Amino acid sequence: MTRLIQSLPEISTNYDALFVDLWGCVHNGVTAYPEACAALQAYRQTGGKVVLVTNSPRPWRSVATQIKEFGVPDDAYDAIATSGDSARLAMYLGVVGQKVHHIGDMFKDDFMQPMDIIMEEALEITEVPLKDAEGIVCSGPEDPLADPEEYRGTFLYAKQKGMKLLCANPDIVVDRGEIREWCAGALAALYTEMGGESLYFGKPHPPIYDLARRRLSRIAEVEDARILCIGDGIGTDVMGGIGEGLDVLFITGGLAAKEFGPDPINPDPARLKMWLSEQNLAPTAAISLLR
Template sequence: MTIPRLSLTDHFATLAPAYDVVFSDVWGVVHNGSAAWPDACDALTRFRAAGGTVILLSNAPRPGDRLVAQLDALNVPREAYDRVVTSGDITVAEIGKRAGVPVFHIGPERDHGLFGGLDAPRMELIDEADYVVISGLFDDETETPDDYRPTLEKMLRRHMPMICANPDLVVERGDKLVYCAGAIADLYEKLGGPVMYAGKPHAPVYDLAHAVAEEMRHAKVDRKRIVAVGDSVRTDLTGAADAGIDCVFVTSGIHAEELGHRDSPELEKLASLFAVSGVHPRAVMQALKW
């Protein structure tokens, strides 16, 4: 294979002057679900100190303001970001549009906050609901998407719409990968079910993050002056490309094993990954570092 020219860099500082705003992925760039990565937090803090704006852009199925406590617990300093925008924010807005309509929730109890303060009667039985919100698996330590196939087939017979509050397929938790809501939503869509995806790589969450960035900067922000930082080809890289913004791709996240090694990815495998996806980043870093 002929390896296309890849822009590899060890330091975000070489790229930072070209941008006013960073849309940083959270899980996989800023932390791994167990602990924050100090170099990434330092890089974002330094970018802000130089006048930049940092929006943490996450597919977490919770409103952004409720993610702050989790970031605090993982020792992500508040100096590293201006605001948090999540797929949960989009999901809450979509639930709000369906006031009074009975809903069935697929996901852990910790995500019940999606429905707080909304006129969204949650049904115990799926047959009693008109649509479904999925935020995750009931038990992502043991279950797989196939465990949900009977439920999805029942939904399909009624042509029930699904709102996916977390389009990620998998996410790192420490040193293992666990399934996310997107894996089940993807299966439902392949079966023929209607799915609305609330987060990356889809446009609504980028439009919201852009509006928040302009609010924070009290000025219009050209998308050419925004850069996304992420570790997923499917969500971060593709989403940024579709939104018309640059992307810095971090190799030490969910693609690390398929790239050969977490600390030193194989260039040929990296090039193949981008070629298959049809999108290429502005630059590649092993991990976000100033």
């Protein structure tokens, strides 16, 4: 039974660390949510640790710079684990070959830069045109507002060549302010639907949680039973956290806000219960907004 709460402190004393989603929970792609930042700052002041776990295709340092520009204070978190870093690690291990075709000009410079960790087994990766590639690396569509179907021709060629697609961000859509944009996950889903093989490294898949635990272990030793995942994505944050055996706090006022009534601040408990039942997922608790 999912408990509907009004503020993070109602349950946060049960946990020593939080794995917190960013987009839709801490910021909206344009500006930070002051109440969410204040809640994380207050939690850290009690000794709790905060790892921001995001499906951003960017390296963590790039995310740190980005969220600072949005107004997220440095003392609201301890570490960042990104889908981009998890996917880049796999890329430099050669999971889609050494000659790769990159889709997603917006994050190309960040994604293709060398890893900031020492890897004796790292390969030299070369970006090449599609016709010369062994595999595809996708950090997002070139135009996040365009229909993913525009890539069908590219993917048909790639599938015929037996290429794998490395997806740096499993999210299908994200809201940047009031505008909904397509993410790399939408392209990967299309490629899979067409019979191609897509590889995922962000939420809800295990690699990013392994990375988050590694980042947390540098700060403190925390048992899984004392970690709370927080996020607004039912198919990413909630499914991923539950799949890892972790407790989850679902943010109802994010991507699925319209499912729970006209007032995002006061979700209808009956509608929430029915919707979660339809999803066949039961997060530990739910809250309208992180605060």
